[in-house]
Amino acid sequence: MFASRWRWNLNRSLAVLRFRGGKKNPLPIQRMESDDLMAAVFPALAACQENAAAGPVQIPDHVLVRQTLDDCLHEAMDVDALVDVVSRVSSGDIRTHFVESTEPSVLSHEILNGKPYTFLDDAPLEERRTRAVQLRRGLPVEAKELGRLDVAAIERVRAEAAPELRGHEELHDLLLSVLVCRPRAENQQWFDELAASGRAMTVRVPGDGADFADVALWCATERRAWVQALFAGSDVDFSPDHELPATLAGARGGDGAPDPDVSAALALRGHLEVSGPVTVEMLAELTALAPSRVNVGLARLEAEGFAMRGHFDAALGAGEQWCARHLLARIHAYTQNRLRREIEPVSAQDFMRFLLRWQHVAPGTQRQGRAGLLAVVDQLQGFEVAAGAWEESIFSARVEQYKRQWLEDLCLSGELVWGRLALRPPDALDSPERRGSSTPSRATPVTFMLREDLPWLLRSARGGSLPDEPAHGPARDVLEALRANGAMFHSELRQATGRLPIEVEEGLWDLVARGMVTADGFGAVRSLLSARESWKRRHRQDQRMRLGGRRAPSLRQGGEGRWALLPALGGAIDEPDALAEQVAGQLLARWGVVFFDLLARENLGIAWREVLWALRRFEARGLVRGGRFVNGFAGEQYALPEAVEDLRRVRRSARKEEVIALSAVDPLNLCGIVLPGARVPAVRTNRITYKDGLALSEDQLPLAQRAARGRALPTIAGS
DSSP states (O other): OHHHHHHHHHHHTTSSOSEETTEEOOHHHHHHHHHHHHHHHOHHHHSOTTSSOSSOOOOOOOHHHHHHHHHIIIIISOHHHHHHHHHHHHHTSSOOOOOOOSSOOGGGHHHHTOOGGGSSSOOOGGGOGGGGOOTTOSOSSOGGGOOOOOHHHHHHHHHHHSOOOOSHHHHHHHHHHHSOBOOOGGGHHHHHHHHHTTSEEEEEEOOOSSSOOOEEEEEEGGGHHHHHHHTTTSOOEEESOOOOOGGGGGGGSSSSOOOHHHHHHHHHHHHHHTTOSEEHHHHHHHHTOOHHHHHHHHHHHHHHTSEEEEOOOGGGOSSOEEEEHHHHHHHHHHHHHHHHHTOOOBOHHHHHHHHHHHTTOSTTOOEEHHHHHHHHHHHHTTOOEEGGGIIIIIIHHHEETOBHHHHHHHHHTTSEEEEOOSOOOOTTTTOTTTTTOOOOOTTSEEEEEEGGGHHHHHHHHHTTOOOOOOOSSHHHHHHHHHHHHOSBOHHHHHHHHTOOHHHHHHHHHHHHHHTOEEESSTHHHHHHHTHHHHHHHHHHHHTSOOGGGOOOOOOOOTTOOOEEEOOOOOSOOSOHHHHHHHHHHHHHHHHSEEOGGGGGGOOOSSOHHHHHHHHHHHHHTTSSEEEOOBTTOOSOEEEOHHHHHHHHHHHHSOOOOOEEEEETTSTTOOBTTTBSSOOOOOOTTOEEEEETTEEOOGGGSOHHHHHHTTSOOOOOBOO
């Protein structure tokens, strides 16, 4: 930090020039010159810190040094606030509470992920102790939500955790860890050596006549006090009866006897560390404790975050099982690694072929009827497309023999709703030239969505922001009328606002562009898009006034329905994790495979890292697969299980020179994002042609298709 801001101040003071002789001074030369000046002005900082004299560094009284220190302490950092927090902690105004977490705190991520230049010395990155700390040691979800664990992974972890004893010293270490254990015939000789030297004993626990008969257990002499507390109330017998030497009497950590529950938790902790998933009955058998005592000890370990309960190993039955957290995390990691090794990544071309089928654009994959149209909206909801392109380019490409009446039926029945989710940029929204109105345009982006998903889709696109309201003009009058009266028909809006029909329509469209209103049917959008032509005809009819000053009736498109306000959901997000999971589920439904590059054309108001954590939770629950599915893209990738199978089929299928033409506003316009080459602007007049998943250039198109570029798009059946 100091070196960077030192160089900036040297540039500002012209001590180190950015340009010399009319040419740009190379950055390496600037760094060398700034380092030379630092060595001359501030030699204590330029010297090796390992060989520097002890004590505080003497800061030279130099204007550039003072300015750089001020920039570091007050611009890059807030040292005044730090001093205030430290003083309040020292005075007791801020209470500190230490927590033992299962993985590093987020406050330590910056130093754990530090680059080599973060440190003062020149040691290689591989030798840093911070590299030994793993950030994802814990589990992304609760143990009960984990997906099915691999049997081979469970057995592998059990084999890794089981102690491989190579002598009496390692047996003694094991006894110190597990407190008590059942005798082992293969280790009897080593135990006899420990017993002869006074370091181990056999403890005989009388049976209770119900759960256990008399049992003999091994224990270390150092753990005698804990064993006595473990079986308090029982007449235990130690053989040989070794007393703890006086020099080790303080090893218990206090003069009093250990607590029985603490002793039980200590014994269970040791056995969980070397056992993997076990049941309460298995632990009771290993420790000779009653199941009730085992449950008490496990509850204590669960509260500490050491043990987790759930159903992990099907071979142990359907009952509740327990496992040490770090062993369960290792089993989960092995399971994920095995699933990811089964995946063979595909090329970008094959991934594009997959997407053309996943979104039902390829021949033979189109949806049919109203149910098919509803499924298409369910997949594309939240993705905004030009209003004039939905029917002529999007639905017609995905639904076989698409009819407008199907869309109207779904909208008027309450299944679907349309509107703009993203907030329009505030530039010149309320300039005097706009007058609070907007000319209807086919390029205005809108989206279709299921009505029940509208609240979280608004949240995902806008976060906690609200659209800017018009300050004046027809749009303001229409907005106030809708707020005062609720949903209204077009004729009611004309009467309530006292505006001309063309003004009401322009005001409505301005509110549509701001993402504030919607209508019962999509016929309202068609009506507004043809507003100017309709207004010319109505204006000629209005010249013939009726008696009483009433206007001549005008025919509007059927199915328009009423206009209403979209919900205004401002403020902080109540459940960010739930919202991130809903967004992640929608992205998976739309693309099948999700990675960062695919978000280039998405409108999201939440950060990618939140979506990424949601995808990790999905993988932990076994709902999605993680791994490398598409070559050539960095970052984590996740896919639905059915998408993985479709990817395999596409990779194995032969390429048949399949040609598919789409509008550039289509979500599958991924030129320059997934496919190589320049990006194609998402404009209604642009077209993209794919051949076996690759975009064709203009000179590669057949002559007939090049001639058809200038023709109108196919018309949509009206019923």
